[in-house]
Amino acid sequence: MDDNNNNSSDERPTVMVTNDDGIDAPGLRSLVRVLVSSNRFRVLVCAPDSEKSAVSHSITWRHPVAVKKVDIDGATAYAVSGTPADCTSLGISEALFSSVPDLVISGINMGSNCGYHIVYSGTVAGAREAFFNDIPAVSVSYDWVGGKSSVDDYKLAAEACLPIFSAILDEIKNKSYPLRGFLNIDLPTDITNHKGYKLTKQGKSIFKMGWKQVISERQGGKMLSSMEMESDSSARTENDTSTVPAGYLLFKREVRGAVLDEVDTDKLSLQEGYITVTPLGAVSPAETDVHSFFKEWLPSAIQRFSSSAL
Known part of the structure; x- marks a missing residue:
């Protein structure tokens, strides 16, 4: 397959965009336009051909997926009949594009992805799939509110994320970016008057x-x-x-x-007007006290019920 990496003299880093709202979604299109207009990146797009919201990390296993080239100015783009995780997996595989992207960006999602809702999110799964394959990734969501938000807010959200994308790629170039996690970014409804960037942790909302x-x-x-x-x-x-x-x-x-959450988690900080930046891993580990309970419980449970079965 052809892509815009074929120009060997172009030393710009390559970013690949995916999402779960579909390749025609205004959030993705605004993000791509901002990335292209910045002239800092080579831009690839590999996104679902229709909405795949809340599919979590489901993948297509038994059947092939259909792929169609789509015209998006300044980018090489394909629509895929699969899930967000499928799109990322295909896009980084070198089966569709001629090289592996430096960074995968999933979004911009229509609606926030905080707390336990991260588990349901196809947007987050698009980034997580890259993380599974040791490729730096970011999922991006905008806290859309009906009656207050407009499609123009996606452009502002994308522009607000550019410093983070550029900083990540700089760390990648210097081989100093950690591959033990990926980032989930949520942008507040009133993006014009956001209170700044805040590192948060995943809450329980x-x-x-x-x-x-x-x-x-x-x-x-x-x-x-x-x-x-x-x-x-x-x-x-x-x-x-x-x-x-x-x-x-x-x-x-x-x-x-x-x-709702306690203080300093992703959801509450987002509601306070911050752009939240939350490091994530493959799974959320059980809390320490829960692990401690089962450490003592498991041997006694097995012994008790094994004995009673005799």
Whole structure:
């Protein structure tokens, strides 16, 4: 496959962009335009051909994925029928592009990805897949709020991230960038008046979800790009199905409450107006007291129930 790395005289670092909202999403398009217009990077795009929000780190295993070249000014871009993790895996494999990117950027997501919602996020998975393969990566999300946000905010969000991208690539060039984690960036709704950049830790915030029975897709509403995003009718369109097929019942998720964090975690800092920068690993380890409990519990549990079974 051809890509814009073929110009051997171009010494700019290469970034590859993916997302979970789809290759036509305004967040990705704004990010790519800012990256290209900065003239600091060679830009590749390998993103889902349609929305793949909240698919977490699912991958396509048994079937091939379809790939189509897409025209995006200043970048070499492909739309893929798979998940965000598929897109990253393919994009860094050298099967699609002629070389491995220096940095993978996943986003900009429509809605924040903080706390336990990181587990659901296809955006974060796009970066995590690069991390699995020892390639520096960043996931980027904008805290979209219906009625307050506009597509112009994505450009401001991308520009606010440029110093971080450039600093990472400088560390990569100097071989001083740690590969034991990746970064998750969330940008506040009022990006114009953000309070600065703040290193945070992943918190435990989550929306408590329930289910309700509905008679059509439209009655149930639509979960948009993030469970943390307020619905905005102008942001997306809905596909309606007329009635429930014979013999089936329809159930839709609904938000029934929220659990918030303690101080200095990603969600609270984002709500305070900071651009949060959160280092992540492959998984979130159990807390120390939980590990200590099971360290003593496991031997006694096995002994107790093995004896009782005799």
